[in-house]
Amino acid sequence: MSRYKTQSSDTSRAIEEKLFEAYRRMSSSEKLRRIGELGQLAESVALAGLRARYPDADERELRLRLAARQLPREMMIAAFGWDPKVEGY
Secondary structure, eight states: OOOOOOSSTTSOHHHHHHHHHHHHHSOHHHHHHHHHHHHHHHHHHHHHHHHHHOTTOOHHHHHHHHHHTTSOHHHHHHHHSOOHHHHOO
16 A cells, blocks of 8 residues: 555545646746746735725735735835735735
């Protein structure tokens, strides 16, 4: 009996092996493109959550709230005059 555990509990070993094989066949540039796409998707999901939480916020405010989740508080204050502790995330 194998001790191998898949990376995700809802994925079979056979499917995971096919996925890893597909990753091995990808060029470095294709992998990098995919990573960029995943980053854009994550940003879109985060912005959708912020829009739901702050329905009256304009695009600038939403982007500042998103940036405040990723940048240090001091940088947000210095660069944008936005204090996440006061304004929120």
